[in-house]
Amino acid sequence: MTAQTQPDTIRVATVQYGLRGLSGPDAFERQVDYFVTSAADYGCDFILFPELFPMQLLSSGERLPAAEAMAAIDAATPRFAAFMARLAQQHRLNIVAGSHPVRIASGATRNRCHVFLRDGTAHHRDKLHPTPSEREAWGIEGGTARDADVIPTDCGPIGIMICYDSEFPELPRRLVDQGAEILFVPYCTDDRRGHLRVRYCCAARAVENQCYVVTAGVTGNLPNVFNMDIHHAESAILTPSDMPFARDGIAAEVTPNTEGMAVADLSMTDLRRARASGAVRNLADRRLDLYRVDWID
Numbered sequence: 234m235t236a237q238t239q240p241d242t243i244r245v246a247t248v249q250y251g252l253r254g255l256s257g258p259d260a261f262e263r264q265v266d267y268f269v270t271s272a273a274d275y276g277c278d279f280i281l282f283p284e285l286f287p288m289q290l291l292s293s294g295e296r297l298p299a300a301e302a303m304a305a306i307d308a309a310t311p312r313f314a315a316f317m318a319r320l321a322q323q324h325r326l327n328i329v330a331g332s333h334p335v336r337i338a339s340g341a342t343r344n345r346c347h348v349f350l351r352d353g354t355a356h357h358r359d360k361l362h363p364t365p366s367e368r369e370a371w372g373i374e375g376g377t378a379r380d381a382d383v384i385p386t387d388c389g390p391i392g393i394m395i396c397y398d399s400e401f402p403e404l405p406r407r408l409v410d411q412g413a414e415i416l417f418v419p420y421c422t423d424d425r426r427g428h429l430r431v432r433y434c435c436a437a438r439a440v441e442n443q444c445y446v447v448t449a450g451v452t453g454n455l456p457n458v459f460n461m462d463i464h465h466a467e468s469a470i471l472t473p474s475d476m477p478f479a480r481d482g483i484a485a486e487v488t489p490n491t492e493g494m495a496v497a498d499l500s501m502t503d504l505r506r507a508r509a510s511g512a513v514r515n516l517a518d519r520r521l522d523l524y525r526v527d528w529i530d
Contacts, residue, residue: 244276247281247449247485249467252289252452252464254292265282271494272496279417280329282331284332288333327349342371343373343375345360350387358382361375361381370459381528392413396418398418399434399446406442407528414504416442416444419450420450423462423465439472443511467486
């Protein structure tokens with residue numbers, strides 16, 4: 234789809250996913266199917282799931298040590314990917330499927346976000362900035378420059394920032410310079426402080442890049458899954474802070490720490506008008522004669 238034929242209004246849904254123990258993968262898939270079906274019923278173009286929500290798949294057995302847990306969630310990936318790809322095509326919407334640890338060919342472990350498009354194609358992006366907890370508890374390593382590239386969709390290029398990635402402004406600037414107008418941020422935070430780090434940074438990213446930012450977090454707990462302790466989430470769809478948009482820069486949000494979904498229509502015309510003639514024009518007013526960010530590809 235060319236820029237001329239991309240929709241002006243893009244409807245997005247963000248899922249605030251409630252973690253709890255499961256009897257097995259069938260129960261997990263029923264819950265995911267419920268949210269995807271609901272988003273499709275609302276006519277959404279995208280649905281975003283949170284970071285690490287597939288770790289719920291480990292809750293049906295005994296608590297595993299870190300290495301065994303990483304092997305188990307990696308082993309669950311093929312079924313997860315096939316299921317999500319089928320839902321995307323069946324319901325004709327694009328699924329940003331949160332993230333979870335996977336083993337790559339080198340034997341290293343990455344925190345990977347899979348994206349399943351309604352045209353049947355699939356992409357992935359790895360978290361660039363693992364947290365200290367991810368590195369120490371699970372041995373997660375960061376991705377490469379390839380993971381800082383946009384993903385082409387029928388609604389235009391999109392960007393992925395996984396949780397902590399949103400706290401580094403260089404990544405979203407690169408994604409926006411590549412054409413992204415919507416950034417998706419699956420996240421998983423333990424308390425309100427952690428949540429607010431992500432929330433404040435995502436709001437800043439929306440302002441400084443004059444783009445939309447969609448966040449999705451987990452709530453609840455998984456007592457028998459290693460390093461999945463307490464959780465705090467207030468998933469939201471954020472906008473720039475300017476006249477065409479919501480007064481507080483929040484198009485929609487989910488009630489804190491409850492399972493649910495928020496939906497909003499995002500106007501590409503309003504976004505482009507703000508970039509060209511808004512009260513502030515952050516992208517146009519950059520001093521590229523004084524500073525820049527160079528990426529090593």
